[in-house]
Amino acid sequence: MDLTSALRTTGAVRRFTAEAVDRVTIAAILDDARFAPSGGNRQPWRVAVVEDPLLRRQLAAMMRPVWDEYLAAAATGQTPFNTVAFEPPATVPSGQPNELLDHIDDIAAVLVVAADLRRIALMDGRLDRAPITGGASVYPFCWSVLLAARARGLGGVMTTFLSRVEPAAVAFLGLPPDHALAATIFLGRPEHQPTRLRREEVATFTTVDRFDGGVFSS
Ligand SMILES: Cc1cc2nc3c(=O)[nH]c(=O)nc-3n(C[C@H](O)[C@H](O)[C@H](O)COP(=O)(O)O)c2cc1C
Numbered sequence: 001m002d003l004t005s006a007l008r009t010t011g012a013v014r015r016f017t018a019e020a021v022d023r024v025t026i027a028a029i030l031d032d033a034r035f036a037p038s039g040g041n042r043q044p045w046r047v048a049v050v051e052d053p054l055l056r057r058q059l060a061a062m063m064r065p066v067w068d069e070y071l072a073a074a075a076t077g078q079t080p081f082n083t084v085a086f087e088p089p090a091t092v093p094s095g096q097p098n099e100l101l102d103h104i105d106d107i108a109a110v111l112v113v114a115a116d117l118r119r120i121a122l123m124d125g126r127l128d129r130a131p132i133t134g135g136a137s138v139y140p141f142c143w144s145v146l147l148a149a150r151a152r153g154l155g156g157v158m159t160t161f162l163s164r165v166e167p168a169a170v171a172f173l174g175l176p177p178d179h180a181l182a183a184t185i186f187l188g189r190p191e192h193q194p195t196r197l198r199r200e201e202v203a204t205f206t207t208v209d210r211f212d213g214g215v216f217s218s
Helices: 003-009 023-033 053-074 133-137 139-150 168-175
Strands: 044-049 108-117 154-157 179-188
Touching: 023 044, 023 139, 053 108, 053 168, 108 133, 108 139, 133 139, 139 154, 139 179, 168 179
Parallel strands: none
Antiparallel strands: 044 108, 108 179, 154 179
8 A cells, every 4th residue: 555545544443353463563563653753753652562451451441431521521512621621521421332442352452652751842831721742752653553553454543541540540551750641552453444534625724824824725
């Protein structure tokens, strides 16, 4: 597959066949992904390949209430957990189904990606809003993991729900001080690889010179 096709057709996969993915393949995926860019090339990512079924279940149990809250908040029309104007939902039905969490035992690979905060120059860390630039040193790596998996006929999805309960996860994962949980990536052989992705057109998000400028068009 050429690069442009891969960029345009790598949809999130949350249902997998029972096929295992061996360590050699996971290592090869990570070996490709390590070429991702990061601020100052400081490569702050750390990866825990979670194989222990009990630990997987413990992580799923931590993520479940986050998923429940996400769904309840989304149902009110909000972007859940946004830092600008988020109203926690009045009620949160618990134990909502989730393809990933329900089947975490069976998913071929579960990778928890952390970031070493000592290696991240947080350019917007002093502004009066939630910082955003730090993630840019680790999420390209996560996306490269997904592309490298796709190159091998595998698929998956990056998730961030574990970050919301990071303090609870620290001891389970042996997360070192000054590290942050960035993502949990689920990988496997897709039951179906979505390739027709719904994305906004360029003209809806691109303007000339200024963000209040005219629509950029070719
Ligand atoms: C930063 C980030 C966080 C995400 N968190 C979750 C998550 O917690 N759970 C989940 O199921 N998917 C998660 N996703 C996957 C998105 O839902 C998915 O990329 C998006 O809906 C587009 O899906 P598509 O590629 O199939 O069109 C996340 C993706 C990104 C990039």
